[in-house]
Amino acid sequence: MAAKEFDIPKLPTYIEIPELNHGVMDGDGPFKSVEEFQKPLGFPGEKIDNWQEVAIAKMGELKSKYRSVQVFLDSCVKCGACTDKCHYFLGSSDPKNMPVARQDLFRSVYRRHFTFAGKYFPKLVGAKELDDDMLDDWYNYFHQCSQCRRCSVFCPYGIDTAEISMAAREILDTVGVGQKYCNQILGKALTVGNNLGLPEPALRDTLIDLEEEVEEDFGAPVKYPLDVKGAEILLITPSADFFAEPHIDGLIGYGKVFYQDGVSWTMSSYASEGANFGMFIGSYDIMRKAALRIRKAALDLEVSRVMVGECGHAWRVAYSFWNTLSGVGAGAQSSDEHAMRLQKQLDDRYPQPQHIIEYTHDLIQRGKLNFDKSENDDRTVTFHDSCNVARATNMGGIEGGQFILPRDVIKAVCNNYVDMERSTIKESTFCCGGGGGLLTDDLMEIRVKGAMPRMQALKEVEKNEGVNTLAAICAICKSQFSKVLPKFDFDPYMIVSVHQLVSAAIILDKPQTTNSSPDGQTDAEEPVIEAEETAETE
Amino acid sequence: MSTISIIFTALFYISLFIFIVGMGRKIYQFSVTPAPLKIPTAPTPLTQTGVVFRMIREVTLFESLFRSNKWIWLFGFLFHFGLLLVLVRHLRYFIPGDLPEIFLLMQPFKYAAFAMVIGLGGLLVRRIFVPRIRYISAPSDYLMLLMLIIIGVSGVIMTFTNNHTDVIMVKAFASGLVTFDWANLPTETHFLVHLFLVFVLLAIFPISKLLHVPGVFFSPTRNQVDDARKKRHISPWALKQEKEHAVKLDQTLGKDE
Ligand code: HEM
Numbered sequence: 001m002a003a004k005e006f007d008i009p010k011l012p013t014y015i016e017i018p019e020l021n022h023g024v025m026d027g028d029g030p031f032k033s034v035e036e037f038q039k040p041l042g043f044p045g046e047k048i049d050n051w052q053e054v055a056i057a058k059m060g061e062l063k064s065k066y067r068s069v070q071v072f073l074d075s076c077v078k079c080g081a082c083t084d085k086c087h088y089f090l091g092s093s094d095p096k097n098m099p100v101a102r103q104d105l106f107r108s109v110y111r112r113h114f115t116f117a118g119k120y121f122p123k124l125v126g127a128k129e130l131d132d133d134m135l136d137d138w139y140n141y142f143h144q145c146s147q148c149r150r151c152s153v154f155c156p157y158g159i160d161t162a163e164i165s166m167a168a169r170e171i172l173d174t175v176g177v178g179q180k181y182c183n184q185i186l187g188k189a190l191t192v193g194n195n196l197g198l199p200e201p202a203l204r205d206t207l208i209d210l211e212e213e214v215e216e217d218f219g220a221p222v223k224y225p226l227d228v229k230g231a232e233i234l235l236i237t238p239s240a241d242f243f244a245e246p247h248i249d250g251l252i253g254y255g256k257v258f259y260q261d262g263v264s265w266t267m268s269s270y271a272s273e274g275a276n277f278g279m280f281i282g283s284y285d286i287m288r289k290a291a292l293r294i295r296k297a298a299l300d301l302e303v304s305r306v307m308v309g310e311c312g313h314a315w316r317v318a319y320s321f322w323n324t325l326s327g328v329g330a331g332a333q334s335s336d337e338h339a340m341r342l343q344k345q346l347d348d349r350y351p352q353p354q355h356i357i358e359y360t361h362d363l364i365q366r367g368k369l370n371f372d373k374s375e376n377d378d379r380t381v382t383f384h385d386s387c388n389v390a391r392a393t394n395m396g397g398i399e400g401g402q403f404i405l406p407r408d409v410i411k412a413v414c415n416n417y418v419d420m421e422r423s424t425i426k427e428s429t430f431c432c433g434g435g436g437g438l439l440t441d442d443l444m445e446i447r448v449k450g451a452m453p454r455m456q457a458l459k460e461v462e463k464n465e466g467v468n469t470l471a472a473i474c475a476i477c478k479s480q481f482s483k484v485l486p487k488f489d490f491d492p493y494m495i496v497s498v499h500q501l502v503s504a505a506i507i508l509d510k511p512q513t514t515n516s517s518p519d520g521q522t523d524a525e526e527p528v529i530e531a532e533e534t535a536e537t538e
Numbered sequence: 539m540s541t542i543s544i545i546f547t548a549l550f551y552i553s554l555f556i557f558i559v560g561m562g563r564k565i566y567q568f569s570v571t572p573a574p575l576k577i578p579t580a581p582t583p584l585t586q587t588g589v590v591f592r593m594i595r596e597v598t599l600f601e602s603l604f605r606s607n608k609w610i611w612l613f614g615f616l617f618h619f620g621l622l623l624v625l626v627r628h629l630r631y632f633i634p635g636d637l638p639e640i641f642l643l644m645q646p647f648k649y650a651a652f653a654m655v656i657g658l659g660g661l662l663v664r665r666i667f668v669p670r671i672r673y674i675s676a677p678s679d680y681l682m683l684l685m686l687i688i689i690g691v692s693g694v695i696m697t698f699t700n701n702h703t704d705v706i707m708v709k710a711f712a713s714g715l716v717t718f719d720w721a722n723l724p725t726e727t728h729f730l731v732h733l734f735l736v737f738v739l740l741a742i743f744p745i746s747k748l749l750h751v752p753g754v755f756f757s758p759t760r761n762q763v764d765d766a767r768k769k770r771h772i773s774p775w776a777l778k779q780e781k782e783h784a785v786k787l788d789q790t791l792g793k794d795e
């Protein structure tokens with residue numbers, strides 16, 4: 001692949017708003033999808049003949065199905081407050097990467113076709129036709145948005161460019177102009193069960209290897225069970241956790257926490273993926289299809305809890321959308337058979353779904369885990385709030401819990417923790433630069449440029465506080481940082497999973513006999529045994 | 539009645555009609571369009587009360603804008619707050635007969651016009667001179683500000699210079715519009731311009747970015763409660779699809795479980 005040469009941005013001492021550089025990020029966008037990947041998702045294999053007509057009709061459909069799209073298209077006053085909030089603009093200086101300008105690629109077409117002023121006075125209100133050039137711009141610039149929603153925090157009306165870029169990508173798919181990276185992955189996730197296309201036997205082998213390795217390294221028979229019927233917890237984690245560095249150290253950590261708690265848990269080979277790229281391409285139906293696999297796994301395995309591993313957008317989909325899409329949650333009406341079937345099975349004393357951080361945090365609070373914090377004394381840690389976790393979810397049911405809990409967990413296992421600059425964390429966090437379906441080599445330029453603001457804040461704490469470890473709870477962030485850290489003169493291995501830090505410090509003694517339920521549910525012993533048997537006999 | 543008075547009386551009703559029907563349709567459209575997914579943006583309230591307070595802060599203080607950009611906030615706030623006071627003060631013309639006591643207290647509100655014009659001026663200067671904002675501006679964005687500035691300045695001229703209009707006559711005209719007891723209006727140019735542009739503003743309200751007024755209340759990222767795990771939130775179209783298993787992906791990806 002002939003990657004385009006580009007300059008890696010210099011890290012300034014503080015983030016400046018760049019001068020506009022028109023067209024610097026102009027281009028063909030990421031690799032286009034082909035028939036093989038389009039067809040299974042129900043999209044045309046190539047750009048269809050009457051694409052304009054179909055695209056406009058789809059736009060009409062989407063704005064009538066999504067209030068966000070309709071309201072956001074109508075409400076922007078072009079105040080400019082969001083213009084300097086996007087990391088891709090700050091890093092690339094291309095004005096079309098300013099959130100409102102990105103929306104305007106879409107809005108100008110909306111105005112032309114759906115508003116009085118745009119139909120009769122297009123020049124006056126900046127209404128434009130959806131021609132080939134515009135479609136190219138859509139494809140290019142809507143794949144330079146990581147749907148991180150930082151702009152939405154700062155807009156006086158909460159206008160969320162992510163919603164617009166999802167809608168744009170759905171229209172693009174509908175006319176046959178899909179993105180290869182996302183759609184190829186979705187094909188695997190929806191047929192094999194995970195984004196890697198790792199079939200059940202390979203997954204099982206990987207986990208057995210992992211068990212051996214962990215036992216060798218830590219001297220405790222920590223299990224990584226697969227497809228154990230009747231386990232208490234079903235863990236849904238991004239498939240990167242099964243093999244990628246540093247992700248796998250996080251998975252090792254989850255296993256150790258479960259082991260120490262003595263709870264029975266399992267993963268599923270049918271639903272071995274936490275990531276849900278259906279969100280990135282904006283398709284409700286596809287996102288739902290992926291979510292239904294998890295529902296099926298939960299029903300088939302008869303678990304009473306569904307838990308989610310460290311993955312940013314997975315947690316968004318799980319926390320905010322699963323209840324809607326597939327009934328994994330609580331509070332369905334009794335007449336709602338679809339949701340009730342599952343919700344009756346799930347244990348309502350726990351949040352459903354629950355994040356692994358919430359689980360570990362709760363065990364720490366209840367004094368169930370012991371740590372040797374000195375194991376992490378070689379580290380000075382800072383935490384990267386992943387956008388989807390930070391801006392679209394909650395943890396622990398307390399306001400701002402998604403910021404508090406991960407920090408609490410890190411501080412419980414590390415002695416040295418510092419935060420990055422306030423305007424670059426929590427709800428204002430800067431995206432890693434690789435989210436939203438951009439984590440592909442053909443988008444390396446925008447990924448590196450978009451990482452600049454995060455790298456700048458990191459550089460500051462590295463210089464001033466001696467930070468040498470960047471912890472995150474998102475598979476995409478971890479992969480992206482591994483790639484871009486060295487480009488900004490950081491050690492690529494400084495990025496770790498939060499549960500890797502937990503893993504390093506946790507003291508493994510015999511699993512406690514009492515079970516983790518708040519009021520001591522006692523029937524969990526058996527599945528543990530069953531878990532071990534299944535893992536060995538198959 | 540003079541021809542000009544008849545024209546302006548007619549224009550008032552026409553623009554008011556467009557405003558009411560247009561806004562009614564738009565608000566109806568916003569309210570019937572479902573929000574199929576929970577998408578509130580942090581910092582997110584976990585309760586309905588929290589959402590109400592968030593919305594109040596957004597509408598009265600422009601909270602998000604304040605965090606975002608102090609200059610835009612300052613000018614925007616001066617303009618809107620000024621406009622609010624000016625509008626309240628204008629009620630005096632439309633209320634027939636003697637005014638309730640509290641209108642005396644509103645006398646100082648006339649200075650709000652300066653806040654309004656200064657705010658608008660600041661916004662216009664930014665729109666022209668900040669390259670990022672110039673880049674995102676269409677002609678209509680400048681025109682909107684110009685129009686409001688002309689309205690504001692012509693108002694200031696009438697209130698604070700020797701070019702006063704006949705306020706008694708204005709009152710008779712305006713309250714006549716309300717009571718359908720139509721009267722002549724003063725015909726100084728700056729008053730007619732002032733009035734005409736207000737009518738234009740009313741008429742374009744439902745077809746322009748002034749839709750931010752209803753929009754802010756309907757914005758799902760701001761008006762949703764963060765309780766997705768506790769309550770099943772599902773839109774009518776999604777529920778229908780779920781009940782009928784009507785997802786089109788069945789042929790390629792198999793039936794739902
Ligand atoms: C619920 C009431 C309202 C709220 C919460 C609100 C809020 C805002 C905010 C936050 C902005 C962006 C900042 C700025 O540029 O000033 C804005 C802009 C604007 N508002 Fe409002 N507004 C309201 C009512 C009105 C009304 C009644 C008008 C009638 C003329 C109006 C006209 C404008 C205009 C013209 C702009 C654009 C300013 C520019 O071009 O920079 N607003 N509004």
Ligand code: SF4
Pocket residue numbers: 075076077078079080081082083099100154155156157158159
């Ligand atoms: S902050 Fe919101 S209203 Fe202002 S320009 Fe950006 S999207 Fe439009």
Ligand code: SF4
Pocket residue numbers: 085086087088097098099102144145146147148149150151152160161162
């Ligand atoms: S959602 Fe994030 S990436 Fe997209 S325009 Fe907004 S700030 Fe930029």
